[in-house]
Amino acid sequence: MRRSSRPLRAFALAAAGGLVLAGTTQLTTTAVATAADSAQESVIVVLADQIADAPPTKAASGTRRDRTTAAQDAVLNKLTGANPSKIEHFSLGNAFSATVTAAQATQLAQDPAVASVLPDSKVTLPESATKPAEGAAPKVNAPAAAQAPNAICPTDPAKPLLEPEALTSIHAASTDGSKSAADLADGSGVKVAFLADNMDPNYPDFIRPDGSKVFADYQDFSGDGPNTTDSGAEAFGDASSIAAQGVVVHDLSKFVNENHPLPPGCNIVVKGVAPGASLVGLNVFGSTATNSAILQAIDYAVTVDHVDVLNESLGLNQYPDASSRELFQVFNDQAVAAGVTVTASSGDAGITSTIGSPATDPLVISTGATTDNRLYAQTTYAAFPFSNGKWVNDNISALSSSGITQNGRTIDLVAPGEGNWADCAPAYAECRNFQTVPQPTDLESFGGTSESAPLTAGVAALVIQAYRGTHKGASPTPAQIKQLITGTTRDLGLPADEQGSGLLDARAAVEAALTAPGSSGAPAGVSSNIALSTDQLTLEGAPGSTQTASVQVTNVGNKPLTVSAGTRTFAPLSSQTQTTAFDSTTLPTFPYYNGTNWAYKKVTFSVPAGAQRLLTRMAWQGSPKTVNGTSVTPVVRLTLLGPDGTFVANSRPQGGAATANYANVDVRQPAAGTWTAVLYSAAGPSGYTGNIQLAADTQRAVPYGQVTPPVLTLAPGQSKPVKIALQTPASGGDADYSVTFGSSDGHQTTLSAILRALIPTKNGSGQFGGTITGGNARAVSPAQTFSYEFDVPKGKKDLDVAVNLQDPGTIMDGVLVDPNGELADVNSNVYLATQTSVSQGKGLQLLDANPLPGRWHLVLVVQNPVTGKQLEQPFTGTVGFDQVAVSAKGLPSGGKLPAGKPVTVPVTVHNPGVEPIAIGVDPRTNGNQTLQPVPLQGSTEVTLPEVSSDAPVYVVPPDTGKLTVATSSTVPAQVELQGSAAGIDVFGDLKKAQSGSTVSVATIGEKKGYVSKGIWFADVQELGPFGPAGAPAGHASYTASMVTAGFDQSVTSSTGDPFDQAVDPAGTGGTPLIVAPGQTVTVNVTITPGGPRNSTVSGHLNLVTVPTLPTGVTGLPQVGTGEVIATLPYSYKIG
CATH class of the missing domain: 3.40.50.200 (Peptidase S8/S53 domain)
Incomplete structure (x- = not known):
């Protein structure tokens, strides 16, 4: 099965200043069916109770370790069958990893004490098998038989x-x-x-x-x-x-x-x-x-x-x-x-x-x-x-x-x-x-x-x-x-953002290679084909603006071709929505492919003549329910049959026992008539009982924009340009179109055109929106994403992004990427409700003080599963500036303060956004220092090969311009430094390690601006390839440093510093103050001057939100970065 390329951790729950982590990786290959119950699966199990009353501080680490281990053992002891193996307990997060059977993985997913079961990356290598398996190696002495359409077995077993x-x-x-x-x-x-x-x-x-x-x-x-x-x-x-x-x-x-x-x-x-x-x-x-x-x-x-x-x-x-x-x-x-x-x-x-x-x-x-x-x-x-x-x-x-x-x-x-x-x-x-x-x-x-x-x-x-x-x-x-x-793919007649240029065509691609310019001659009977200078275009501009581009069309064949060009989008033709009741305990059943019993129900809908696309969507509320003392989340599947009963397509949910509550199936060139949708779920109480919403929308292809010229004639090897003019969406966001090319040799392919309308910010604010549907519950993957871009002018005090949702049950993460590609903010509509609990709401907001001028990216990530209450959910959003109102009357800006005499300053903060924020004060000096970050999880001394839970995890505070992690190992190895959302991933010099160096250094830094706040991961890997014994045993020591503004120890506050754990092993994250939307609160800041008399102290108060709050646990980014919502400067002389 296909494995993730990233050894990431899933974040389950964060208390006020504490982080909860567990290791996980992504599975991204599909087999037709799940593995056998007896097959071994490596999983990460995150428990529902994250033991918030025993925070992961240094002082409480022993107590927390004992309690998490006991809770995890209680879950493990419930499992039936063979004993799980390769168990690793995590204490910072109440989670464990283990190798279990498929049946045990299902038991774990149904255990009410378990929040989630995620795939791990425990994958190893095979024994050499030079002899064929029993009964599996006869050579074929006859060619494969001519295969009639819809044949599933050969008429002659000797001709497979x-x-x-x-x-x-x-x-x-x-x-x-x-x-x-x-x-x-x-x-x-x-x-x-x-x-x-x-x-x-x-x-x-x-x-x-x-x-x-x-x-x-x-x-x-x-x-x-x-x-x-x-x-x-x-x-x-x-x-x-x-x-x-x-x-x-x-x-x-x-x-x-x-x-x-x-x-x-x-x-x-x-x-x-x-x-x-x-x-x-x-x-x-x-x-x-x-x-x-x-x-x-x-x-x-x-x-x-x-x-x-x-x-x-x-x-x-x-x-x-x-x-x-x-x-x-x-x-x-x-x-x-x-x-x-x-x-x-x-x-x-x-x-x-x-x-x-x-x-x-x-x-x-x-x-x-x-x-x-x-x-x-x-x-x-x-x-x-x-x-x-x-x-x-x-x-x-x-x-x-x-x-x-x-x-x-x-x-x-x-x-x-x-x-x-x-x-x-x-x-x-x-x-x-x-x-x-x-x-x-x-x-x-x-x-x-x-x-x-x-x-x-x-x-x-x-x-x-x-x-x-x-x-x-x-x-x-x-x-x-x-x-x-x-350039030789076959146009399927579907949207550009589903098919790309079209379906791979091996024959046409080989023909094009044989006859491409410079050819010395091709075999007889080879067709002529075209090639395009690019298979896709990205055009950006203001909403509703016309954008143009040119693409070169080349005849790579050996005879003249006439090429016609056009454009395609889709217009609605018909729409049908129905709600049908489903009861897995009373409906008729059928044996599924693996022998299990499934309940089913057939519903019908009509497709009119002239339809060129059929998009079916299904939603259900597969909420957790208790069956025989265990929790299950019922999954519903959808299969489409054409008017004559032909099997056409199916929904392919990817969550296993985890429901997506949404499915879609897209069909090209659907036959007119009455179609049948087969809805099915596991029979009995573990299956789905409730209403299912089913929508069947048909569309027809229509032109959009212009291509010039629409027809061109090309001699062999000749190229000509085709100009394309398309309009961006009316508001911030994306649209996709196909530019079609058909040749006189009978081949039709397409070019994908993505049109992106920038969110307009020239007048101080801009709007955007979108429509949430859902995903297929693929492990460690989003249900849906939306991407936007906008420009930030110079001199803004703060950047403010707000998103309004209709269904608070939907988890949406927001990722704000600055012009350097760093994460300026990651947050979600999951917010800190009390010091030890989180809630979900209808609002998501992102804030960044003193934003860098330039082009910014905003990514909205909908996490699996959606609620299934609706087939679609519109949302709206705004981008604005300078909306955070703060004041600090009495904060020194010159003058003298007596040494040792505390001065308390009330700082008022107004939350202008759409969700509660938990704020604290991060007092920093104006001068940079080189500090050593303290691992929040893991150790700086590890054995090799490294176990992922041993690797150090750091919290990087605001105002950090450079972060470095180095390892010194007993064998050649390469260190890795990865940001919380994996988009920045840097390594030590591979060539030096291959040359025998046992020291590896990875660095991330910015000349202007700062590196991403929040979590950073480190790992070290020995160098392969490896022989039969695998990677040799060894040891590695980590050393980390960061160039950052100093922490001003003379300043304290009533909230404490949510980022103090970055450098203080005894840091607690403070007790941040929760501010509701529209509310104004006061935080008391106390300055106790200390140092040589007449020396000048200058610094700034970062008003920050809590880092490491959970976002959606089913996919990245999984954890927030914390925000700097405002910066207040101060300076004084010590009297």
Whole structure:
């Protein structure tokens, strides 16, 4: 399964000045079904009671540790079955990590003492398996049979079906004699690397018929070594998608559930897009791996193995999502500069602007997911038996992360990512079948954008081979490869922010490579294609302004082409909304794909003639309920059947037992007539009972804006410009449009145009808005995001952002990014209600004193799950300046104060916003000092390989211009320094560590402005690749320093300093004063002068809010930074 690229912590609850942490990482690959109950899962369990009366201060640490451990043991002792393993207790946050069975993970999720169960990153490597699994290695002596449409088994078992179905969907191979890429190229001579987990590179389907090996290299950077058998699904899926040989026969009758039998001899073979390519497998996930493992693997792939293509089926939704101080992006960009094409999965969190990094990088090929449904017919997944036995493909998968990024981009293209087969080896923990008692198997159901990306990488290999063959051995650059692949995609007729340029077309991309300018000649029967100078545009301006751009259209074929250009958006055609009652205890039931019993209900709606898009949305209130003493959150699924009963699409919730309370399914070119929606949930009291809202909206495509000229004729190799003019939205926010290009050779592709209207601030304030729907509950992912930009003029005292929600049950986080890319503020509509408790409201506000002038970014993050009370929820917001009213009558501004004589000054503060704030006083000197931050969690002395809970976590105070973390290790290692929302992630010098240095230093600093306040993480990773013994034992010492304004010890206040824990081991965070919206309060500040007589003291009072308050716990940013809402200067001479 696909793993996160970031070892992050989830924040569960913060008391007034205390932080509560637990370790977690993100899972971002999709398999068709959950693992077996007996399969092992590594999880982080956050308890509901965070023991606020025993704060995580140094003085109370012993008491807190005892109480948290006792509470965690009580939860563990309730579990039935085998004893959990690899248990790690956290005391700063009341949470623990453990390896449990799937059944135990479900028990934990249902335990009322548990707040959340999140996936961890405990992934290790496989044993070498040079012999085929029993019954899994017969060679295919006959070619795959010609496959009739909707065939799920071969008519002759000796002629297995060719899988995955994706091969035919993208024209990579065919079984009916139609043209495909396989007629022209197989990837020979091209080396493709992938970053994933563990696998067996000697599995029989990675041995060519002549006995040579597909894998040119296989290395471990995780630290666990290459000889373990945990995990495996992601690596086997990636390798199969790219270069499986199709020599192992798999009998699906041995894979499916006994309730849904298939005839014996339902044989398939799995073949990759580029079976002639060589593979380099790099394991970067394991029990102790950090992001450094990924950087090391990228470096190794480029500088040691000299690969041509690098696939990264991993990612994270981070803030900001693209930065020159995020070294994962930097290393990818360096790989591209070195001639390596990088493909990246967009994520599996849905179409609601959830694209994760590294897919946000404009230099990589960002890939979303489309549907293939034959696997569902073979396994009965997704309620397929309710259909007529037929299916259609090539819709956008409901799990595909798409939408618009923080910097105004979208995905580059889509490729199959829902419902395909891949090789697997029975020895691996994630290779299990769908039987009621799952058994080890030689096959896996593989999907998600984690499949889409390696399919794209395989096509890149085909393009490279084809180009070399007709260009005297010269290789195309990564930019050319991206241009050839995105310029030849097939337009699906869907929105730009869902499909990108369109569906990957391997045949067309290879043809374009063969005939690209400079070609020495191409085989007969090759079509001519076009390529565009870019596959997407981002146009920004004032609301309602017309923005223009030009794109070059090139005929990369060998004959003249006529090209027509146009634009597309969508207009409403029909809308139907219905509410239907659902009762999982009384409705009829059916056996699901895994043999469990599910209740179902069918409802219908109509689609009119002329509809070109059908968007269905569903909402339900799967609120926690108690069943047999445990808490459950019921999930509802949706499957769509066309008027004739054809299986079309399904909702693909991603939260497992965690409900999203929302789903959407998008269908292209829907047939007119009466459609059926099958709604289904687990049967019995654990399933859903209540109302379900279902909306079915149809649209038709309409033009928008202008293209000039609309028609152009191009000779072979000729380029001409096309001018594009489009209008930005009427208020601050984004819109997406497609610019379509159709050629006389019958190919149609598109360019994505993202139009961003800046929030107008020239007149002192500006408005923006949006509509919340929901997400699919993908772990550690947002439900939905909204991105905005605005300009801050010089000389403003404070920046004020306010958002008004309709449903207080929705958790929305706000991320304010300054012109340097630093987090100026992170907050949410979760606020401190008392000194030890939080509440949710309808308001979210962000504040920043003395904001830097320039272009700012605002990102609003809706966390899973939404409440399900409505299908959509509009919100409004404002950006303003100088709204915070503060006064400090009597605060010295010159003159003398007697030494040792306290002076108390009342400071009044007015809250102008829309939610309560908890304020304190952070007194600082005007001069900078170099101070040593105190770890809030973890230790400065760690054993290697490092356990994530041992690594130090720091709180950085306001006014900090530079932060440095260094490690001194007994073995070469690399240190990492990561901001709270992961958008800034810097490392020590890898080359020095590779040269043997045991000292590693990571630094973040700003010449103007400050580094982000709040939490910063540190980690250290030994250098791979590692041998069978894994990473060696060692020791590392951390040293941290920061250049920051000094803490004025002569100033105290009635609230204390919420940031005192940054430098004071005994710091408590004070007792901040809670100020309601519209309320004015007084904080007493006392100055007790001390120092040499006649010396001048100058400083400032930062009026701050509490750092480390929780935001949404299901995804980043997870914790607030605290705010400086105002700064009050003071100065005096000591008399």
